[in-house]
Amino acid sequence: MIGWRARNHPAYWAFLVHRLSGIALALFLPAHFLVLGQALRGEAALDGALRWTEVPLVKAAEVALVLLLAAHLAGGLRILALELLAWRGWQKSLAALAAGAAVAVGVTFALGVF
């Protein structure tokens, strides 16, 4: 098994961010569907559940969620570009671009929320 000293390079970090954000988003999905499912029991039930989103901690969690979504999307676009376009040797720039786009989306969302 290779160790962390060998794994410490940009493409591996990009892989880790993509994998961990994917797992975190998958774990969030049940909560997402649970809240949406309240709509089946009427408008009041859904609004009651959505009132939770006014709590600052939940707002912070929403920002984290958007950051994860943006990171996962940008990471996925990076992989598609690497695999489908002719190789140009700009793979590290792609990883940086994906990270930058994800952070920009997260910060924009945070400014809107708070």
Added chain:
Amino acid sequence: MAATLQVRVWRGGAEGAFRGYEVPRRESQTVLDVVTYIQRRLDPALAYRFACRVGMCGSCAMTVNGKARWTCRTHVSKVAADGVLEIAPLANLPVIRDLVTDMREFFDKWARAKGEFVPTATRRDPPAAVRPATAARRAADAAIECIGCGVCYASCDVVAWNRDYLGPAALNRAWTLVNDVRDGALAARLAAVAGDAGCHACHTQMGCAERCPKQLVPTASIAGLKRAVGRAVLRGEI
């Protein structure tokens, strides 16, 4: 520059331990020089492998301070600024003894990836005219310089996760032949490298490209194989 190096060397097989040695520090010293000093002056039982000493044969690759490297082309000054070296056998390969790994599975996978050239002409035919500027030849040239040292194979997580995975070097070899217009086994080779043990198992972590001492990019070759396999499937060729 410190007068001596503190060197920890793996001793034993899969079960073993690091043993410490003190080696004199020299100007322009390579890691292979250090290992050779230990075997010749301190511990004649130490097993390691080398041949050319100039980065041509690919036999002296080891794990140096956690990263797979050619020891002959790695200067101590580049990897051990603090005078401490940790030398282990390559990861992802069975250890025979000390710093020597069993490379059989590594080379068997080249055969499984159909890494041998299959000619379409005989010696009585005129030599093939291959223009160097064509896209296929450029793709082959970009990947052709591999000398089979195993550094990429030892730097790949997917090899550790999936023991059947052909690995970066074998797939890179297959990619050079896919781009060789003289070769006559394209469909069979693409079928051999497709699937869970082939190019589609790559997670684009790029450890291979990061560590390749020849600066090759096996990840690019593997991405090319994925596209070639996709096209062949759409055309009904495999």
